[in-house]
Amino acid sequence: MQHTVFTFAELDFILQDDQRWPGVREALGMTYESSEGIRTAGGASLLARGMATVQGADIVMPIEVSMPPQLLATGGVRVVLVMADAEQVSLSMLQVAPSDGPRVLFSPEGPGVFDVRVLTDEMEAIELLAQLVIEALSPGSNVGIAYGDTVLQVARTEDGWATRMQETADPTPCDLADVRAQIAEVFGPILSGQGH
Numbered sequence: 001m002q003h004t005v006f007t008f009a010e011l012d013f014i015l016q017d018d019q020r021w022p023g024v025r026e027a028l029g030m031t032y033e034s035s036e037g038i039r040t041a042g043g044a045s046l047l048a049r050g051m052a053t054v055q056g057a058d059i060v061m062p063i064e065v066s067m068p069p070q071l072l073a074t075g076g077v078r079v080v081l082v083m084a085d086a087e088q089v090s091l092s093m094l095q096v097a098p099s100d101g102p103r104v105l106f107s108p109e110g111p112g113v114f115d116v117r118v119l120t121d122e123m124e125a126i127e128l129l130a131q132l133v134i135e136a137l138s139p140g141s142n143v144g145i146a147y148g149d150t151v152l153q154v155a156r157t158e159d160g161w162a163t164r165m166q167e168t169a170d171p172t173p174c175d176l177a178d179v180r181a182q183i184a185e186v187f188g189p190i191l192s193g194q195g196h
Helices: 008-014 021-027 036-048 063-072 125-136 176-191
Strands: 002-007 053-055 058-060 077-084 089-096 103-110 113-119 141-147 150-157 160-164 172-174
Touching: 002 008, 002 063, 008 036, 008 063, 008 113, 036 058, 063 103, 063 113, 077 125, 077 176, 089 125, 103 125, 125 141, 125 176, 141 176, 150 176, 160 176, 172 176
Parallel strands: none
Antiparallel strands: 002 113, 053 058, 077 089, 077 141, 089 103, 103 113, 141 150, 150 160, 160 172
16 A cells, blocks of 8 residues: 655646646545646645756656545545544545556545555455455444435444444444444445446
């Protein structure tokens, strides 16, 4: 798994010539202004962090720096993950490109700062989603998985697991195999492009 933390300005610099970037920005809820000044600051930031170099009149980046944002710009099915425990709430978005394309995990780290992770394509997208959810949960925490109006909440209790589809419903105790099966049943068709 390859990941890099980027500021909005850095993403805007890297993706400035990608026609998909404005739509991706909007889909990800990035309401930051895009301007030449922002992009210039992004390029300067990449240089200052040692993630880019100057060659002639251009700022250039190695592929390992530019690839995560470029894969994010490819688009695809976006499933939102909201993780919560007694102390904090965090938000991530898993993007799966169609036809077994790239998988990217996008997580806001702070105002205007984002972690962009390129995930393995060595497993089915639904298996990857289940693994992300299960690995994120410690006892007393829960993850809400959402795509549009489709939501599944998975909780890790002190002595097992529980799930629910509706906020008003009581969580149903289950085992780990049931968690995987429910995630596959609800989100498998969505991630394969056959659902909603």
